[in-house]
Amino acid sequence: MKNENIPSSPDFISLDEAAEMTKGTRITFIPGVQALYAEALKNICFVKNVPIIRALHPSMGVDKQTGEDRQARLYELTSQTGLPTMFHDGERPRNVWTEQLALAEKIGSPSSPALIPENFEHRVEMFGLCAVVLAEDGLLWNMRILSDGPLGRKYGYSDEASAAAPAKIAEVITLIDTRLIRQAERGSRYLVGDSLTAADIYWATMSMCVMATPPEIMPVTKRNKGMLELFAANSKMPGIAKVLSKRIEDHHRHILTTYCETPAVLGGDLV
Ligand SMILES: N[C@@H](CCC(=O)N[C@@H](CS)C(=O)NCC(=O)O)C(=O)O
Numbered sequence: 241m242k243n244e245n246i247p248s249s250p251d252f253i254s255l256d257e258a259a260e261m262t263k264g265t266r267i268t269f270i271p272g273v274q275a276l277y278a279e280a281l282k283n284i285c286f287v288k289n290v291p292i293i294r295a296l297h298p299s300m301g302v303d304k305q306t307g308e309d310r311q312a313r314l315y316e317l318t319s320q321t322g323l324p325t326m327f328h329d330g331e332r333p334r335n336v337w338t339e340q341l342a343l344a345e346k347i348g349s350p351s352s353p354a355l356i357p358e359n360f361e362h363r364v365e366m367f368g369l370c371a372v373v374l375a376e377d378g379l380l381w382n383m384r385i386l387s388d389g390p391l392g393r394k395y396g397y398s399d400e401a402s403a404a405a406p407a408k409i410a411e412v413i414t415l416i417d418t419r420l421i422r423q424a425e426r427g428s429r430y431l432v433g434d435s436l437t438a439a440d441i442y443w444a445t446m447s448m449c450v451m452a453t454p455p456e457i458m459p460v461t462k463r464n465k466g467m468l469e470l471f472a473a474n475s476k477m478p479g480i481a482k483v484l485s486k487r488i489e490d491h492h493r494h495i496l497t498t499y500c501e502t503p504a505v506l507g508g509d510l511v
Pocket of ligand 1: 275276277320321322323324335336337338394
């Protein structure tokens with residue numbers, strides 16, 4: 241779904257400006273990069289009709305000129321360094337997806353879809369599905385440790401953990417696929433119940449890490465080209481390719497193109 245109000249090169253305010261503001265919803269991003277937790281939160285806010293102000297998320301590592309940790313100020317402000325950080329009005333910053341989702345649900349437009357089901361059984365299903373995608377040892381967690389590097393190390397990379405990751409990723413994909421089969425039998429296109437929930441939005445966004453996503457959905461920028469290639473390569477890993485069904489792809493495309501902002505607005509320099 242295209243949003244005519246947002247230019248494809250949006251403005252980003254500084255982290256300090258975002259922290260100082262006392263009105264509005266500010267979320268940190270790296271321009272031109274589809275960091276998936278940030279993309280998912282952006283999509284959640286899009287569905288909930290929450291206008292967002294984009295702020296710059298400092299990159300990991302040390303500033304070459306000053307020798308200082310680039311994330312020192314972020315840590316000082318939020319006691320953590322994860323991307324995205326979400327500020328709303330004068331409230332404490334939120335850095336974990338469960339809290340970010342709860343906030344978006346609360347401040348969203350009353351006419352927007354309820355992403356957290358009222359029905360508690362459905363709620364259990366929704367949070368359970370989200371957890372195997374977003375939480376510790378879930379899809380994203382295991383994707384990050386496929387290769388050795390600063391991010392992989394932060395999430396417990398070891399040769400053994402990395403070797404076990406593709407099978408865990410495949411298990412999550414199969415779980416989602418099985419669920420889509422059961423839901424289709426009940427006449428539903430969604431992962432939980434009969435309507436859209438946060439599970440659809442989170443899954444459709446996070447599963448980009450095991451898909452070759454076309455530019456109509458995810459534009460190619462100078463900074464995300466390598467990441468897009470890496471995600472496409474993940475989709476071809478034998479254990480993963482085997483379980484990526486057409487059903488998975490159709491649901492992913494349907495949710496992104498119907499409910500989320502496509503093409504994604506990333507900022508940065510388009511290729
Ligand atoms: N903290 C978030 C997850 C966000 C996350 O893991 N972001 C990664 C990038 S994929 C990150 O910024 N990691 C570096 C850090 O936490 O310092 C949550 O649990 O909901």
